[in-house]
C-alpha cells in the first residue's frame with residue numbers, strides 16, 4: 207500500500223489510449239472543478255469517466271458543460287462508461303450501470319479506478335525486481351516441494367508478476383478491473399481474474415500464493431481477515447506457501463500525518479498528498495492527486511479504508527486457516543515485516559496441542 211514519498215520517472219500514457227482529434231472532440235479534465243476546466247478547455251472525456259464534459263467543435267471552443275444532462279447525454283453517445291465517474295453517484299442511473307456492465311464487463315469503481323493509469327508512475331521508486339528475488343527465494347525455501355505454480359492476490363498492475371512469472375506458472379487476482387487492464391496488457395501470458403480476495407474460488411490450487419504491498423489491509427475486520435486467509439488456504443496445496451506482506455498495526459500506524467510526493471517526468475508532473483487518520487480502529491488514508499498530462503490537469507481524491515491488525519490477530523487468523531505462519535521482522539519494505547506461512551495437513555491444523563506440563567508442583 208501507498209507509503210513513502212520519492213521522486214521518480216514514469217512513462218507517458220493516458221489509460222493506454224491515444225487522444226483522438228475529430229469534429230466532436232473529448233478531452234480529460236479536472237474532476238473536482240469541472241466548470242472551471244470546461245471554461246478553459248471546452249472538454250470532456252467519454253473514455254475515462256470524467257466528471258463533466260463539453261464540446262469542442264472544429265473551428266472554435268464552445269465550452270459547454272453538460273453536468274445536469276450527464277446521464278441523458280451519455281446514453282445518446284452510447285458511451286456508458288462515462289456514467290462511472292463521480293457524477294454517477296450524483297445522478298444515479300440504473301440504466302447507466304447496466305450499460306456500463308454490458309459495455310465491457312468492467313467492475314465497480316474502487317479506490318484504484320482512477321490511479322490505475324498512473325499507478326506505475328506513482329510507485330516507480332519501488333524495487334519490484336529486488337522484492338521478487340526475495341519472495342522467490344522464500345518460496346523455494348519454505349515450500350515442501352519444488353514450487354511450480356503461483357497465485358498473486360491483489361496483484362495490481364502485475365509489477366511483482368513481471369519478475370515472478372519468469373520462475374512460476376502464474377495467475378493474478380485483483381478487485382480493480384482498471385488495475386487488471388494494465389496487468390493484462392503487460393503480461394499476456396499470465397491468467398488474471400477479477401475477484402475480491404475475501405472470497406473467490408478459482409477451482410485450482412497453487413504451490414505458492416503472494417499478497418504483497420500491504421494489500422491485505424483492505425480487509426477491514428477480524429472476521430474478514432479470517433475469511434480471506436481461509437480463501438488463501440483453499441487455493442494452496444498441502445505444503446504450499448503463502449507470503450503475506452502486512453499493513454501497519456494499531457501500534458505502528460501514525461495518525462495525523464500529511465505526506466506529499468512530487469514527481470516530474472516526460473509524461474508531466476504528478477503530485478500526491480495524503481492525510482492519515484485512525485477511525486474506529488481502522489486507518490483512513492485520503493489521497494489527493496494532481497496529474498498534468500496533455501496540457502490539462504486532472505485532479506481526484508480517493509479514500510482508502512484499511513484494517514489495522516496486531517501480530518497476535520494475524521497469527522491467530524493464519525492458524526485458524528490451517529497455515530503455520532512465521533513472522534519475519536525484515537520484510538520487503540521497512541517497518542512492515544512479512545508473514546511466511548505453510549499450509550499444513552488438515553488434521554495437523556486441527557489437532558489439539560499437547561497439554562502443557564502442570565506448573566508449580
Ligand SMILES: C[S@@+](CC[C@H](N)C(=O)[O-])C[C@H]1O[C@@H](n2cnc3c(N)ncnc32)[C@H](O)[C@@H]1O
Pocket residue numbers: 207208316318359360361362363364365366379380381382385401402403404417418419420421424425
Ligand atoms: C497497494 S496495491 C498493491 C498492488 C500490487 N500487489 C503491488 O505490489 O503493486 C493494492 C491492490 O489491492 C487491490 N485490492 C484492494 N482491495 C481488494 C480486494 N478486496 N480484493 C482484491 N484486491 C483488492 C487493489 O485493487 C490494488 O490493486
